[in-house]
Amino acid sequence: MKSPWLTLALLAPLSAAVAQDDAAALQLADDAPNIVATPRDWAAFVELALADTQARSGDDPPGDARLSLDARLDRALAPGWRLVLADRFDARWIGDIDAQRSVNTLKEAYLGWQPGPDWALDLGRINTRYGAGTGFNPTDFFKVGALRSVSSVDPGSLRENRLGVVMTRGQWLWQGGSLTAMYAPKLDNAPSDDPFSLDLGASNPRDRWLLVAGHAFTEVFNPQWLLYHEAGQSPQLGLNWSVLLGDATVAYVEWAGGRTPSLAGRAAGVDDTAFRAALATGVTWTAPNKLSLTLEYQRDNAAADAAQWKALQNGPLDDYWRYRALAGGRQALTTRESAMVYARWPDAFVQRLDLSGFVRHDLIDQSNAAWLETRWRGDATDLALQWQYSEGDALSNHGGLPLRQRWQVLVAHYF
């Protein structure tokens, strides 16, 4: 008979403490300020970055600085009509205040018309991106030539700071699915170095079209199919599919395939067209403390395999660098296989402190690249420290890069 009373006696102080905690929380809520934030049709930020780079050769380049202005407008002009503008301006200084170089990237400028809930049309420069992958996107067909100014190797940054493609786009929607058709004409022949060029040669170098169809048959089976064609090439098929495993894990696969030349063939001007596929597949697991870990396997059958890579490394340096420049411009894999771990931890250790980073491991030549970021989020200003490092044998995928290590501190203010 004693035990219930004993239990009650033991629990009583605990219960009182809980009541006290609850009362304190409710008092906080009573005193909470009345915050009013209204939606806006524009967003803008300015970012200042200072970097120090160490070269593999030991001949370190001077420090550099960057000032970027990034703005986006999405305005309703009339019922069903919208205007979207997105632009980024990067000013860079290398070593000397006089050694300044600017690049403007007109990311988007298009007019949208949606006469009804089930279909819509857009016309202009549109940044459209597909792909379930984290560090490699075979179905992101419009990524080729889209990078005009690289400010970070973070995959997120590479997706944000790129040129859109001038196109006409139509979308037809039904419950649980849609069909999107895009046509991007050839508008110029070659990319431009002019700081304020629209760079139509980079965004629209040939006639292209893309069809994207998706339908959620069930919560589990909701693939997205893509069919892409560019002038002079065979059509490419693409697939994106992601699925939830439990309440903390997402598994995904991104695949694209079709008859296409190899990267080495393109670089050498040799037509070795054959069926080739590319794949990115992985899992993202999130811990209760918000740490998300992604493990991704990447494969591109158009990229050099071990023998081809060895041949490129042992061949003329011009051929090697031409191949690498082509791979970089196409945002393709440099070698056949790669693995990547990507981590993101918002509110790590303390609130408002975000950690993120990745390690890429080349499975062909065993070279590695790493990038880490510590970011503190203020109310409207971020402060970040980034570290980039690459290692491997001479002329390996990551060890062949001229830059061995790079530190970058940046401050961003959001308006």
Next chain:
Amino acid sequence: MQQHTRSGLQGWFLPFPFLSSLFPAHSARTPLLAGLLLCAAASAFAAPDAQTILAASDAVRNPDKPFGLTTTLLEYRNGKQTDSTTLAIYSRAEAGSGQFRSLLRFVAPARDADKLMLKNGNDLWFYDPASKGTVRISPQQRLLGQAANGDVVTVNLAGDYRATLAGEEDVGDGDRQQRHTWKLDLKARALDVTYHRIEMWIDTSNNRPVKAQFYAESGSLLKTAYFRRYQQQLGVQRPTETVIIDGLDPNWVTVMRFTDYAWREVPETWLQRDYLPRFRPQ
């Protein structure tokens, strides 16, 4: 705190002395008729079904037609405000399941403006207007501070949980008033939910949710929520504030405020992954 057990609840409507005067003890029909009448009386006075109470409480929180509202989250650590987020939320119930599909748009802070999250049960998609990418996220992949993704959107608990009546209790509500409540014990129907068990206190007089405690699969308390500041919104008295207290660290508090309730017709065809890049509020 006054507590009635379930057995106490059964004793609540017994005895009925007037029955003995209607049916003398010697009557042959007495046992049968008395039994029938007892059953009828019992059903008339019995506590409502737990699932019905839960569904009624869902209706208090959730409008029955497509609607929109603004949710402001204020996060506190050790008595100091550490973060705030404002979201515009659009919801509509699915015709078949009755479960809500919600589209959540970040309004503030400025760095997150116009990011979108689409939630249809555990089917969660996140869209970033900067990267133009739409990616699937898991329920565990929280985009907000303390609040789970499911905390900030409309959820009909009756669809996801099996409720049993654990008793009646008088509890203090979020506005420091004593409320006589049904205490419901909710068990998740599926394993892939954020909260495996919920204890919920619902006002017996009007089915308003008063308080809830959310538990992990291990049985540990994840958070306590008070539903408070009831106001007339879209035709019903609804809570306009939820105060969430962390189960492990009671000094971690999130205040969720609901304003700008309005009927908003969000077409079915917009509540899908491929529409997110195009979505803009009406």
